[in-house]
Amino acid sequence: MxxxxxxxxxxxxxxxxxxxxxxxxxxxxxxxxxxxxxxxxxxxxxxxxxxxxxxxxxxxxxxxxxxxxxxxxxxxxxMGNGHPRFFGWVNSPPASLGILADLLAATLNPSCAGGDHAAIYLEHCVVRWLMELLDFPSEHSTGLLVSGGSMASLTCLTAARYWVAKKEGWNIRKQGLNPQHPQLMLYTSQEGHSCIHKTVELLGLGSDAIHIVPTDNDFRINIQALREAIRADREAGRRPFCIVASAGTVNTGAIDPLNTLADICAEEDLWLHVDGAYGAVGKLDPAAAPLFAGLKRVHSLAIDPHKWLSVPVECGCALVYNKQLLRETFSLVPAYLQVEEGKGFAGLPWFSEYGFQQTRGFRALKLWIVLQSMGRQGLAQRISRHNTLAQHLASLIDTEPDFERVAPVSLSIVCFRYVPSQLHGNEPAIEQLNRAIVPAIQASGEAFLTGTELRDQFALRACILHDATTEADIAALIEIIRRIGETITRQA
Ligand SMILES: Cc1ncc(COP(=O)(O)O)c(C=O)c1O
CATH class of the missing domain: 1.20.1650 (PLP-dependent transferase-like)
Structure with missing residues (x-):
């Protein structure tokens, strides 16, 4: 039948x-x-x-x-990220209201390319809220929702490339890149996210255009090394054009010194982009807010509501300080899409003129419902609570003799190693054991943890993003790692 x-x-x-x-x-x-x-x-x-x-x-x-x-x-x-004992990567549980909003957004199923319908105005509204929450200047700037942090940085850095080419007297959209133009150079720290590298490649600049700057002891960009890198590139005839700062690196949550970077960008005529995909909303925690000073001075900011704000994936956001410039970077309106401003379906200038996508989903509804249901205070309390739990995990690690913390904790990420007494001083064995702990703990189903490398040393990494995670879960994580670590050591 x-x-x-x-x-x-x-x-x-x-x-x-x-x-x-x-x-x-x-x-x-x-x-x-x-x-x-x-x-x-x-x-x-x-x-x-x-x-x-x-x-x-x-x-x-x-x-x-x-x-x-x-x-x-x-x-x-x-995948596991709905569980309060999921501490892997930067994958949050979905906000329950966001789940319902996704259903309702799909019920209307608009294209948010543009037009005179509610979804468009809601997107303008939530973008403004994000600007206000993060102290990003809202007057001449603009922003749009995209698929995630990678796409947000791609959008912003496409604008940065357009901006520098215009300054240098060529139209990148018409002429593209060509060998007669000086090599454009972008600076990011060793801890900069891989999406920045992919972006530079996609923009046709080539990975040689990235000057990777070492970090200081706190995994923040080393300012002196950055200044030297810019000077050396200028002396070699290259054109430095952009610094990509991290406001919450994916490995440790480190926040680069944004005010100092803004000063350097002003002195050197560079675009300052901030990758705040994971960490920018950390600014809502009053205890962490001072670390974000300077955010209002940046040219562009990538944020990712589908990370720490628990908006169901996909929901990223690109903010750019110069609205006109972003439009010049992307606008291309074929005849079949032309509307007359102020007439019929036209509405405000279309989002599709400010980014790559033509048909765009109604992402604003899930973001709107999450932000408005929490309110400023609710959001701040939530972020602060996660940061406090991370500090709690850090303090447990610091008191346990068989654990060792390997990075400062700025936000909700903690990096550490399990170092049982019999392995003290035996680096290869410690590394091997910690590497083995990650898949073992994942397969156990008791908790979920991932690993990373910091200055060529392997580390366990826990990222706290779940509202239902408790201090008991944090204590259990330590016990589970120890038990699994002991089992692996016995079997070795
Ligand atoms: C600091 C940082 N930047 C960029 C990204 C990429 O964001 P997305 O995965 O949403 O594209 C991530 C993802 O974890 C991140 O942590």
Whole structure:
């Protein structure tokens, strides 16, 4: 029998309602039982095969059956980031209201390229809120929601490349890059995120255009080395054009000295871009706010509400201080999209003139509901709580003789190593043990942790982003690592 249905359910809205209730039940059951589930549990080979090789049916499958399939085969193997003991990378749990907003955004399913409809005004509103929350100047600036932090930096740095070419008297959009132009140089620290490297490559500048600057003891960009790098590049005939600072590095949460960098950019005629994908909202914690001084002086800022703000993925945001410049960088309106300002569907200048995407999703709704449901105070308390939990983890590590912290804690990331007494001084063995702990803890399902390298030394890394994480979870993390570490050592 064919289950063919009208995909819009226009002939059976009550069935759609029942399916919606089933979906909400599924989401609620999943979220409310998450603590009882393993944080992560690896898929078996047959389970992987089943998903990889599923056949597309000829006649369709009843939606009720498909929802049951999702429950039994998809929800059984989550990534794990909804769990309060997930400390990996920078992947937050979804804000529950954000889940509902995604459903409602898809219900309207607008393109947020532009036009005179509610979604557009809401996006302008939430972008302004983000500017205000982070002290980014809002008067002549603009911003737009994008897929994530990488796309936000790509958008901002495309503007930076356009800006410098214009200053140097060439039109990058028309002429592109050519060998007669001086090599453009961009500066970022050793701790700069890989998306900056990918961006520079995508912009056609080549990875040689990145001058990687060493860091100081706190993993912040080394200012003296930066100044020397700029001087050396100028002497060699290159054109320094941009510093990319981190406001919360992915490894340790370090925040580069933004005011000093803004001074250097003013002196040297450089664009200052800040990658705040993970950490910019750390500014909402009054205890951390002074570290972000200078944020109002930057040319562009990448933020990522789908990280620390728990807006369901995907939701990044690019902010650029010069609205006109961003439009010049991206605007290309073919005849079929032309509207007359102030008439018909036109509305405000279109977002699609300020970024790469033409059809754009309604990301603003999930961001709007998260921000407005928390309010300024709620957001600040939440971020402060995560930072306090990170300090708590750091203090536990500092008091346990078999643990060693390897970086300062500025925000909600803690980097450390398990160093049992019998391995003291034996660096290769410590490294091997800590590397082995990561997959073992992930497979255990008891907690989820990832690792990284700091100055060529391997470190365990815990990032706290979940509102349900407690001090007991933090204490349990230490115990789990110790137990797993001891088991690995015994078996070695
Ligand atoms: C500091 C930093 N920048 C950029 C990114 C990339 O953001 P996205 O993964 O949203 O593209 C990340 C991701 O973790 C990050 O932590």
């Amino acid at each position: 064919s289950h063919q249905i009208d995909l819009t359910f226009s002939d059976d809205p009550e069935r759609f309602r029942r399916l919606g209730y089933l979906a909400v039940d599924l989401a609620t059951d999943y979220l409310s039982h998450i603590r009882k589930q393993p944080v992560f549990h690896p898929m078996t080979p047959p389970e992987r095969q089943e998903l990889l090789e599923e056949k597309l049916t000829e006649e369709g499958i009843a939606p009720e059956e498909l929802l049951a399939d999702i429950r039994d085969h998809i929800f059984t193997h989550p």
